[in-house]
Amino acid sequence: MSAAAPFLTLTRPPVPLAAASFVSSFDRLAVTPLLVLIAGELQVPLATAVAVASGYYLAYGVSQPFWGLLSDRFGRVRVMRLALLGAGLAGLASAAMPVLPALIVSRVAAGACFGAVIPTSLTYVGDTVAVSVRQHALSHLMGLMALGTALATGFGGLLGDAAGWRAVFTVTAVCALVCAPALRVLPEPPRAEIGGLGRHVGTVLRSRWARLVFALAFVEGAVLLGTLTFLATVLQQQGVSSALAGLAAAGYGVGVYLFSQVVKRLAGGWPVWRLILTGGTQMGAGYAILAVEANVVTVALTALLLGGGWSFMHSSLQTWATSVVPQARGTTVAFFASCLFMGSAVSSWAAGPLAGSGSYTLLFGLAAAVTVPLTAVAAAGRRRYGSRAPEEGAPRPE
Numbered sequence: 001m002s003a004a005a006p007f008l009t010l011t012r013p014p015v016p017l018a019a020a021s022f023v024s025s026f027d028r029l030a031v032t033p034l035l036v037l038i039a040g041e042l043q044v045p046l047a048t049a050v051a052v053a054s055g056y057y058l059a060y061g062v063s064q065p066f067w068g069l070l071s072d073r074f075g076r077v078r079v080m081r082l083a084l085l086g087a088g089l090a091g092l093a094s095a096a097m098p099v100l101p102a103l104i105v106s107r108v109a110a111g112a113c114f115g116a117v118i119p120t121s122l123t124y125v126g127d128t129v130a131v132s133v134r135q136h137a138l139s140h141l142m143g144l145m146a147l148g149t150a151l152a153t154g155f156g157g158l159l160g161d162a163a164g165w166r167a168v169f170t171v172t173a174v175c176a177l178v179c180a181p182a183l184r185v186l187p188e189p190p191r192a193e194i195g196g197l198g199r200h201v202g203t204v205l206r207s208r209w210a211r212l213v214f215a216l217a218f219v220e221g222a223v224l225l226g227t228l229t230f231l232a233t234v235l236q237q238q239g240v241s242s243a244l245a246g247l248a249a250a251g252y253g254v255g256v257y258l259f260s261q262v263v264k265r266l267a268g269g270w271p272v273w274r275l276i277l278t279g280g281t282q283m284g285a286g287y288a289i290l291a292v293e294a295n296v297v298t299v300a301l302t303a304l305l306l307g308g309g310w311s312f313m314h315s316s317l318q319t320w321a322t323s324v325v326p327q328a329r330g331t332t333v334a335f336f337a338s339c340l341f342m343g344s345a346v347s348s349w350a351a352g353p354l355a356g357s358g359s360y361t362l363l364f365g366l367a368a369a370v371t372v373p374l375t376a377v378a379a380a381g382r383r384r385y386g387s388r389a390p391e392e393g394a395p396r397p398e
Helices: 002-007 015-030 032-042 051-062 064-074 076-096 100-114 117-128 131-163 165-185 197-205 208-228 231-236 242-249 251-266 272-292 296-324 326-356 360-385
Strands: none
Touching: 015 032, 015 051, 015 076, 015 100, 015 117, 015 131, 015 165, 032 051, 032 100, 032 131, 032 165, 032 231, 032 242, 051 064, 051 100, 051 208, 051 326, 064 076, 064 117, 064 326, 076 100, 076 117, 076 165, 100 165, 117 131, 117 296, 117 326, 131 165, 131 242, 131 251, 131 296, 197 208, 197 326, 208 272, 208 296, 208 326, 208 360, 231 242, 231 296, 242 251, 242 296, 251 296, 272 296, 272 360, 296 326, 296 360, 326 360
16 A cells, blocks of 8 residues: 555644544533433433433444444545534434433434544544554544543533533534534545455454454443543532532543653553553552542542543553554454443443442442453553564564
């Protein structure tokens, strides 16, 4: 693919791509401080209202392979523009829904559409940034996404208290509709030809390293993103306002942004398995703190540590995912993201009854416990895989 050479000159994501990723990240976590508000207005139990989040995450995850196959077949930019248009329309519908079942359906639609943006953005970076600086570029994109995450929980709680949860969904919908035409300026990178959707999937699933990364992504999604949903609710059920609970949970976005800057400096100097080990330790410590005591200070501290875990561990896993099957990168990254968000959907759904009954010590304690084997397997697997880029030859030990 000599035609790809001109594209392998970027060192950071283009602005329109970063903006679309920002909006997708914002929408994904904006619901965190809104669940209690939704349950109150629609007069349903919190454990039932959690379906608004878990349904979104499930659709976000299940749709990933579909979007990945389409992006490999028809192009990254075209797929993102179509998905953002659908996400904007679904978001406007969400803001108008009068009952919980209709709201869940509209949020499922929004999640399925927004599900295309982040993995396709990552794939676009994989297509246009050389392997030697790819983790640096992905960390830069992650930092921008972290701003969306931080504003989602902080601004979402403030706007939800001031104007209601419907206003939050309206804001993200309008932003998605603005981003869709803005992506037209991006050039479409060339893609490797494998010859058929079935062959794309088969090529990916035959890779044992890809299967390992997918399994790790599922568990990481369950531990990190699924449990993260309840950082604000544990405070709200103690009587803390949605605004303050959202601001405390916004420490996650702040942590992702700050620690992503650290990862950018360490990438290339530290072996990847050590980055994974550092991130997993931060995640486990954060949940252990909350299992002992949950208040505004400990939630903010845990959110910050989880942001560090995402920056160190997740950036390493997703960089790994962009390299294991380079000839079907879009499909591989889509399966990776699918596993991540299906894990978060299963986790948030399973933890709903625990949150509804106030059993947060058990909830966060289980998350801390699962982090241990996740970190050990991920670090050991990445060390065995080696530090080379798969496009360049056989693995070598780090």
